[in-house]
Amino acid sequence: MSDTPQPITTADTTMEAAGTSFDGVLFDCDGVLVDSELITNGVLREMLHELGWAISAEDCIRLFIGRALKDEWEPILERTGFRITDDWIARFRERRDERLRAELTPIPGAREAVAAANARFGGRIAVATGADLAKARMQLELTGLAPLFGDRVLSGMDQPRSKPAPDVYLAAAATIGIDPARAIVVEDTVSGTTAGVAAGATVLGFSPDGPTRTAPEALRAAGAAAVFSRMDELPALFETIAIARG
Structure with missing residues (x-):
């Protein structure tokens, strides 16, 4: 030009x-x-199920997408009795990243x-x-x-x-x-x-x-x-x- x-x-x-x-x-x-949203949210839902919260896919999307997980400890504590920790979030990120590398x-x-x-x-x-x-x-x-x-x-x-x-x-x-x-x-x-x-x-x-x-x-x-x-x-x-x- x-x-x-x-x-x-x-x-x-x-x-x-x-x-x-x-x-x-x-x-x-x-x-x-x-x-990435369905991938990440799917991993989170699996881990919430492991804590005893049988949350639906729709509710997991509604409650957690667009929000920082570390700031959403209160509904998790209310439904599971577990206060998420830095170690738990680190495990979530490891599982999330593995899935993202395969599917993103x-x-x-x-x-x-x-x-x-x-x-x-x-x-x-x-x-x-x-x-x-x-x-x-x-x-x-x-x-x-x-x-x-x-x-x-x-x-x-x-x-x-x-x-x-x-x-x-x-x-x-x-x-x-x-x-x-x-x-x-x-x-x-x-x-x-x-x-x-x-x-x-x-x-x-x-x-x-x-x-x-x-x-x-x-x-x-x-x-x-x-x-x-x-x-x-x-x-x-x-x-x-x-x-x-x-």
């Missing part, structure tokens, strides 16, 4: 104005970039959507997950997404507060050098959407078909500016939301 400045047409002006509305994109990981796949279209965001925002993209950092990095490696993010991967577990608090999104925006008010957040859960909104970002809610899906109306009620159901819709949505913002 030539470095010679080109005349600005009406369409170019629209694109230029839209491009200045946002400065970067912060992606959640589980359920947004990688199809990327969300369809995630690679292309991340590549489009990377190109549009000049590399100002990051992952802001509620999961532990080792898991997030492993999953990005397994699915071939790691090179697009480099070291711009942050965990809410390393912040003072996890989602739905905004801490990890504030930290991620700082990492890529942007004002969180000029960030787009891509989230698939109510707690994550709440975190993004609390950070001052504009949240795009991802609600694909499937058993772990958060209903579009729940994401909107939590503050999502728009909701989409397929990753191949995301690049065009960057444009749409930027124009709507003005």
